[in-house]
Amino acid sequence: MGTDQQEAERPFRPAHQEPVALAEIAAAAGMIVDDVAGVAVTGVCLDSRAVLPGDLYVALPGARVHGARFSAQAAANGAAAILTDDAGAVLAAEAGLPVLRTTAVRPVIGAVAARVYGTRAEAPALFGVTGTNGKTTTTYFLRSLLRALGHQTGLIGTIEIVAGTTPIPSVLTTPEAPQLHALMARMRESGITAAAMEVSSHSLDFERVAGLMYLVAGFTNLTQDHLDLHGTMEDYFASKAGLFNAATSRHAVVTVDDEWGARLAAERRAAGAPTLSLATAGGTDADWRVENVRPDGLGHAFDLHGPDGATLRAGTGLPGLFNVSNAALAVVMLAASGVEIPTLQEALEAGDPLTVEVPGRMQVIATRPAAVVDFAHNADALERAIDAVRPASGDGRVIVVFGATGDRDATKRPIMGAVAARHGDVVVVTDDDPHGEEASGIRAAVIAGARDAVRAEGLAAEVVESAPRADAIAEAVRLARPQDTILIAGRGHETVQEIAGVDHALDDRVELRRALADAGYDVLVPERIESGTTPDQFRGPSPEGVKSS
Known part of the structure; x- marks a missing residue:
């Protein structure tokens, strides 16, 4: 019987995984090893307690103890080999398993996991959203729009991780790299064609998203937060900018309502990477602009004007002008992915996809x-x-x-x-x-x-x-x-x-x-958005007296 950690790990894994030769994995991460002929692995895991049979156990140095000290437990759980650094290799030797050695482990985990799980950008197509505020809501908008376009979708974020209609338990805003790559393989296996993902600065700094290729990366804004981790706004910006490297994202949509967004768009363009700028607050020259914002029930309707005279009419039932910005970013990200403007307009008009309940967000x-x-x-x-x-x-x-x-x-x-x-x-x-x-x-x-x-x-x-x-x-x-x-x-x-x-x-x-x-007041019945639910089923009555603008 598996441990609790193993049971928590299983939902991330595909049902079927072909073995991958350890020599191939070493080559993918730029490592040279001897005596691994005939050794293959079927998974990657950072937690010795969660190791499944056939896994490559990744032993990271910790603040107090090196992960290689738990190599024996990983071996007992069925690990096929161990990946660690020079110090960990000495500790791991007693487990009697083949050891891959590198000077710094975390930078190679993404490449290793990508090789094991065969991760690629097309299946599912990844849409990553980062910034200080608005990430969660934007990913919900993206998922809803993708569904309207006929995709089977996945969602990875603060509130929940969902593969199709199957919830995946997680205690992290963004899982570790091996889990993410395994999750991509599981989604591909189950027919999911597109996924929306929140990408936090923590996940970028700790290389949890390493090895993934995003079809489109989106930027919301940058305001003071998490300085306990980053120290300065400059460092915070540098962390977020990591999602927009040409090696990480094929296309980018950057909201340029603040100075940080304008700088990010300029830097990515200077690097020659495909980039669209989005202005949602007016007064800023950009590739796409939000115009003609007008109250519509609890939320707003608005127009989007883009390159070559492109125009899109959209609206969201969620309160707040910031949700206009979030909705506009989701729409332009899909345009950047290659969806034709008439097709996108048709999706926007079918079922009001930008009116979704986002738990705990307005x-x-x-x-x-x-x-x-x-x-x-x-x-x-x-x-x-x-x-x-x-x-x-x-x-x-x-x-x-x-x-x-x-x-x-x-x-x-x-x-x-x-x-x-x-x-x-x-x-x-x-x-x-x-x-x-x-x-x-x-x-x-x-x-x-x-x-x-x-x-x-x-x-x-x-x-x-x-x-x-x-x-x-x-x-x-x-x-x-x-x-x-x-x-x-x-x-x-x-x-x-x-x-x-x-x-x-x-x-x-x-x-x-x-x-x-x-106190004797009426309350709305709590509801959750499930696959196939129509907007009228979850919108509910608009709050009386709440200003829309």
């Missing part, structure tokens, strides 16, 4: 008061989310509940507090995921930023502190009037809150529904 829970849950967890996203749900009626307020994550970039905490005070009417500061930090200290930094902005700028916002988070959500409902809007920001689809190393069940959507129901 997800409407109730209509009076309007109540919305969103993942906004940095200053730029928070500002956009608050403005997106601002009630059209003059006497309606926005009550925003949010916090900041512990053990992450502390400099953005007072900035987020100030943004909430400038754009919201009632600011309820609570806990996000404190992790190992003292929660009260995190709240204090956010509150200080909010109250400093109130004093310095003469703002009218009321700033309230409330914890734990479920109590803060209930407090927001207590403060709300029917004409107000409640925005619960920062956690979106997440269902677990980590406090001092302990996971606690917490879903903002569940808590908000409960608090609203307890």
